[in-house]
Amino acid sequence: MDAIDSLGYEFPTPIQAKAIPVALAGRDIIGCAQTGTGKTAAYLIPTLDWLSDGTAEYPRVLILAPTRELAEQIDQNIEGLGYYAGISSIAIYGGKASENWDRQKMALTTGADIIVATPGRLMTHMALGYVKFDQIRTVILDEADKMLDMGFYPDIMTIIKETPTERQTLMFSATMPPKIRKLAQEILRDPVEINLNIAKPAAGITQLAYMIDDDRKIPLLEHILRTREVDSMIIFASSKLSVDRIHAKLQKLNYNVRAMHSDKEQDERQETLRQFKNKQFPILVGTDVLSRGIDIDNLSHVVNYDVPLDAEDYVHRVGRTARANTTGEAHTLVNYKDLQRFARIEKLIESQIPRGEIPDSLGPPPDFGSGGEVRERRDGRGGRDGRGSSGSRDGRPRGGKGSSSSRPKGPRSDAQPRPPRPEPQAPAPPAAAGPDGTPAAKRRRRGGKRRKRPNAAGGSPQPQSAPAGE
Secondary structure (H helix, E strand, O other): OHHHHHOOOOOOOHHHHHHHHHHHOOOOEEEEOOOOOOHHHHHHHHHHHHHOOOOOOOOOEEEEOOOHHHHHHHHHHHHHHOHHHOOOEEEEOOOOOHHHHHHHHHHHHHOOOEEEEOHHHHHHHHHOOOOOOOOOOEEEEEOHHHHHHOOOHHHHHHHHHOOOOOOEEEEEEOOOOHHHHHHHHHHOOOOEEEEOOOOOOOOOEEEEEEEOOHHHHHHHHHHHHHHOOOOOEEEEOOOHHHHHHHHHHHHHOOOOEEEEOOOOOHHHHHHHHHHHHOOOOOEEEEOHHHOOOOOOOOOOEEEEOOOOOOHHHHHHHHOOOOOOOOOEEEEEEEOHHHHHHHHHHHHHHOOOOOEOOOOHHHOOOOOOOHHHOOOOOOOOOOOOOOOOOOOOOOOOOOOOOOOHHHOOOOOOOOOOOOOOOOOOOOOOOOOOOOOOOOOHHHHHHHOHHHOEEOOOOOOOOEEOOOOOOO
């Protein structure tokens, strides 16, 4: 209670008010609530309460998290909430430094009260035979849906089997897809289900979507930066390569910006995140490694430079702003290829995201259809995206001799009669050998990619290049 007072807690959030009494009663929980609503404290406060009643030789609480950043943040919250209780914890995640491994091994073998771990690194320790989980009383899965998305299901099940069957299990997430319910059925016992505003962004988030071509995304991003009061902004991209490109382009425009993704060294990532939280620079570009559990005070803006692949990730991304009943803005840049994914996001959150206006300086908006729905472009080539009905880059149908797309159907569109077929010609006699004595047929086989033909003026033969698009 002293720690809660010192951290400024006055009233529990809805998820805390519902989860803490159930957890104190020893029941299993499957909890779902918006990001930024206090889920971490909802499971840490009751867990730290019973931990303060005694000690043990081995760890008694195991918390699994999908990323090292979230594991570190949970560990920091334990340090704050458990400061007066003398409870020990350690975050276990991958890294190259040998001292991290030795420190993690010592905590696992000498009995830190709480282990916060990413599944992959914990499995590596377990494979060496010195990890003892026979005194684990509570297992907590934070952002369980993300761990399943990252392919950690086998690791999670292996780890769970090493813990006592008589345990308390708590699962928390911001979304509740079917795979989470399946996992809950396998590892939870008669759980209490707590659902608060599933898969819906917080009310304090102003959401806008812009229908925009890729080549105008950077100018639109610069327009948003110029016209908004940006205190701090996270820009989400779909790949590490895209992150680096956005970072380089914004730097050329003289913005104070940093990049963060999994290819960066661990120490560099930690320092970048620390400086961003301390407002030492205003713009951070990153992948979805930043979308889960990262708590940043007063983040004013989120930009989805690329629409996320999974609709649930949209909720996590925009949930980085407007945390703890504050306000913020979320801008999503949608190109033609992203329309279907964007439609799934609106279906998930059960509302249409308002469309933002493209400034006149960027030219007319692209023709994506009224309201942004998918429709075929009438560009004379019959293709949905200007590539032809079969999707080939040059508008020509794909397929070989046997493909139906290569055979015309019905009368020709130009209504002109077919030219008569030329009469069969007798085979030409063999050509004379070249200067090097090589027969012409062999020369053609050797250089099949550079067949020669007379030019239009009747001059010397010119190389025949491959058709465009092949």
